[in-house]
Amino acid sequence: MAGSAEGFKEFATSCSGRLFRTAWLLTGDWHLAEDLVQETLGKVYRAWTKRSRPDDPVAYARTTLVRTFITHRRRRGSAERPSDALPDLPAGETDVALRVTLIDTLARLDAKDRAVLVLRYWEDRSVDETAAELGLSAGAVRSRSFRALDRLRAVLGTDGLTPTTQNEVS
Known part of the structure; x- marks a missing residue:
């Protein structure tokens, strides 16, 4: 019972x-x-x-x-255990204002253009890897990257995305 x-x-x-x-x-x-x-x-x-x-x-x-x-x-x-010590800080200093502006600008792009830029430049994937992941041809990835970067430059200014800035953001 x-x-x-x-x-x-x-x-x-x-x-x-x-x-x-x-x-x-x-x-x-x-x-x-x-x-x-x-x-x-x-x-x-x-x-x-x-x-x-x-x-x-x-x-x-x-x-x-x-x-x-x-x-x-x-x-x-x-x-997982709590710890009193904080992890190391990132190695390089980044421009926070630029990063926020870039993220806002990325949000205005088409979904595929945004995906191409994020995979290619933020995650440092090759053209072929990006194409395979998105189901696009390598040529489509290149042309979308070119057009999307032009749109970003239009919002950020002509010198907004210099090679140094691109390295800081990624």
Whole structure:
């Protein structure tokens, strides 16, 4: 027969301390241990309310806790840890105003022209790679690049995209 909610509450109160200690020993992280115990108790509650309740709920809870921990460790993001140290800053200084203007100007272009410029100059892809990715011919990529760069120059000014500026933006 299924267990009552009141019975589960008593069970959870009596064994959550032991489950937490086990979880903390498994993880070494107070907050992660709390999360694992909470998730474990949720899983045990689902089993508790079914017709065939576990014969030994403490052993079932412990097994569920360990399996929940193993599943957590397998997840891709489980290895992420907060850090006090910030990552290194980018190597070169960039002109933020130019970058914002360039992004605004790119937004005014056709989607394909914008895609060609982003792939060719921002992501530094070859003409052939860009053509393959967009399903265009190499000649179409070249002509779209030429026309789109002309439109950018019209907005940014004639000397807005000098070779030095192009390197700073990319």
